[in-house]
Amino acid sequence: MILPQHADPSPANVRRLGVFGGAFDPPHPAHVALVESAISQLQLERVHVVPTGQAWHKTRTLTEPMHRLAMARLAFEHLPQVVVDEREIRRAGPSYTVDTLRALQIEFSQAQIYLLLGDDQRRSLQSWHEIGEIGRIAIICAAGRDVAVRAWNEKLDSPEPPVKLPDTLQARILTLNMPLMPHSATDIRVLAAQEQTLTGLVTPAIERYIHDHHLYRPH
Template identity: 75%
Template sequence: MGLSLSPFTRLGVFGGAFDPPHLAHVALLEAAIAQLQLDQVRVLPTGQAWHKPRNLTGAEHRLAMARLAFGHLPQVVVDEREIHRTGPSYTVDTLHELQAEFPGAQLYLLIGDDQRRSLAAWRNISEIGRIAIICAAGRDKAVRAWNEEPGTLQSPSPISDTLQAHILTLKMPLMPHSATDIRALAASEQAMTGLVPPAVERYIHEHHLYRPN
């Protein structure tokens, strides 16, 4: 007997430190679900991030904040696999696992504009491009280049001449939110209104996250 088909056909994959998750993350997910008609999105807080020069906040806090930030979206499942993975965590490994678990589902890798600019440095980026359709948050020029018809995606364009991967641009407002700036506000006990979901802001204050030691 062959592999059984997935219970859905369009699976979004959204990884990141989520330290903390902010409103630009939420906007990206909402845009992806609507524009790509995703059946489910796996949100994957990073475990041991090979590219982060600093220590991340404890996994239990980042998982809790992700559930608070994205809990209003019924398509979202906060997936703990990268938290529990030993050693450095790479996107290509996660995509291979999801491909095996959900045969028949098309994978859509959701990334922010900052991640778009660093794709050339990702481990096995060509393999990533073969497994998943890469979908990036819209940049200023990219948003203006959209067709007028609502929900219409741009044709995929090469990331570079040397990479065998293509990206789709998600239509969304430019939101230059910075987790670094948000952590700085939290460290000085300032309000984060308009930057993170209210429930996440309450969690940060209640657990005294990002405060100086």
């Protein structure tokens, strides 16, 4: 079911709910492609894009929440199914996905929740806080590993280790079919710090936002 433009269903009418969290510092085309693939392949009626608040697992300081929220809204504004959700930014203390899923499970009590993951997130699943509870609440939908992606990984000096997860959790993981999109928020921040063009790495609106607010430049 694809909702008409600007439709915003009530929680009682949502049967398939996607949740996609991340720093979005900045959001880039691979983020958007993942959500578009999930909407199409899972027939999601609504997707909550949830920028991270206080990221317990990141060593670097994230860009101010107001900027990451604004860029997320610019990145996903063309998708009527998407709601940019501020709850983790407004929540005090570390941001844990399990807390967000529990809250959404209460709000959308009739919906099946699908947790959307990029490949980097998929590879770190075994370290997530209360990963067993996450798997109980949501079906985990990770970006696919197509032939091109596997060939790209084989060129790495240190190939990634296999993800070791309990069989009961592994059974709750689906694969989203996606092409290789080697976009990196880290690379984008480096280029922005050097005041180089970001054409093709972010949308024109986000590039303007980064430029206008002097994001990622050395202090």
